[in-house]
Amino acid sequence: MVYAVVRAGGRQEKVEVGSVVVLDRLKAQTGEKVQLPAVLLVDGETVTTDADKLAKVTVTAEVLGNERGPKIVIQKFKNKTGYKKRQGHRQDLTRVKVTGIK
Numbered sequence: 101m102v103y104a105v106v107r108a109g110g111r112q113e114k115v116e117v118g119s120v121v122v123l124d125r126l127k128a129q130t131g132e133k134v135q136l137p138a139v140l141l142v143d144g145e146t147v148t149t150d151a152d153k154l155a156k157v158t159v160t161a162e163v164l165g166n167e168r169g170p171k172i173v174i175q176k177f178k179n180k181t182g183y184k185k186r187q188g189h190r191q192d193l194t195r196v197k198v199t200g201i202k
Contacts, residue, residue: 102143104201106136106159115159115198125192128163134196135160141201161196169193 103116109124115136128134138157141148148154169191176185 102141102201104138104142104157104159105140107139108136112139115161115201117198117201120164120195120197121161122167122193122195124194125166126163126194126196128194130163130165132163133160133199134163138201158200158202159198160200160202161198164195164197167193167195 101116103114105112105114108121109126111124113121113123115121126134136159138154138159139149141154141157148157171188171190174185174187174189177183
């Protein structure tokens with residue numbers, strides 16, 4: 101069982117070969133290959149956390165497409181002043197498929 105924990109968009113994601121992961125928007129077109137920096141690598145019984153060894157590890161992924169997350173509504177209200185504010189937000193996301201961990 102080989103998997104890695106990669107840094108992607110301010111968060112960390114656990115990925116395996118063949119897994120599909122939704123990340124923050126990457127500057128890449130559909131079908132492009134991207135490399136994700138590894139934070140941890142588990143290869144069977146060995147766990148690698150050393151930064152020098154992880155610099156040699158490459159996690160490659162293929163961009164499947166760009167999408168947008170669900171809409172969230174931000175509402176602000178202050179009692180007795182008449183202040184109300186409503187705002188919406190949809191996060192830009194990228195769906196990638198992990199093709200290799202070396």
